[in-house]
Amino acid sequence: MAVVAVTPFALTDATVKVAADNFEAAISAVEFVPTVPTFNFAGLTPASVFNFAGSPSWVVNLSGAQDWATATSLSNYLLANAGKTVVMDFAPIKGGKIFRASVTLVPTNIGGAVNSVPVFSVTFQVQGQPTIVTV
Template sequence: MSVIAVAPFVLRDVVMTIGTDDYAKHLSTVKFAPAYDTVKWQGLTPDASFTDLSNPTWTCAISYAQDWETEDSLAQYLLENAGQQKVAVFKPKGAATGKPVFTATLTIVPGDIGGDVNTVQTSTVTLGVVGAPVKSVSA
């Protein structure tokens, strides 16, 4: 049996473009996640059972600082483009050559406006992913 090496990383100095703009400075979280449904069928005898999984449905959760003053801020972009599909490129290890790149088409939803007193106003939204993220390597 082979012993497989591991190379965990800390998420910092990323690139996250939505459409043509890099919103990495606006974001504190980017997380693509699959969800599966369990499919079950039970026949009329105990040994006549079937269990399987559906194809995954992907989402992309992002947390960001609300900015309603800067033209083209992420908060304003999400509000202005709600319901549209936009291509996103996530480079979790930055723009360096040979590092992983994840590309996905996201369905845009707007986030919260406002929040608690005496805090930086943030929002978290879950964007739908059309299909699944595609992994490549930066050139």
């Protein structure tokens, strides 16, 4: 059995491109999350138990700082383009592997608590599955 090496990394210098623009300066968290349905069948004998996994569906969770002052900010872009499907690229390590997905945009929340930086949290539905783009 082979011993597989591991190369962990810190998510400190990533790139996030939504449609044509890079927004990583405003984003504090990105996570592609699959949901895989599972189902089973149990017959009337101990040997007739079967478990299955279905096809995954994906979402992208984004968090970041709200910016309503900059005309081209991510907050303004998402509000103006809610419901549109665009390509999103995420490189966890700048210059490294890029994960690409077609996502359906939703607007961010507006406002927050006193004496704090207003942040947003959104979930985009992924059309199909993310792919890895060769750099």
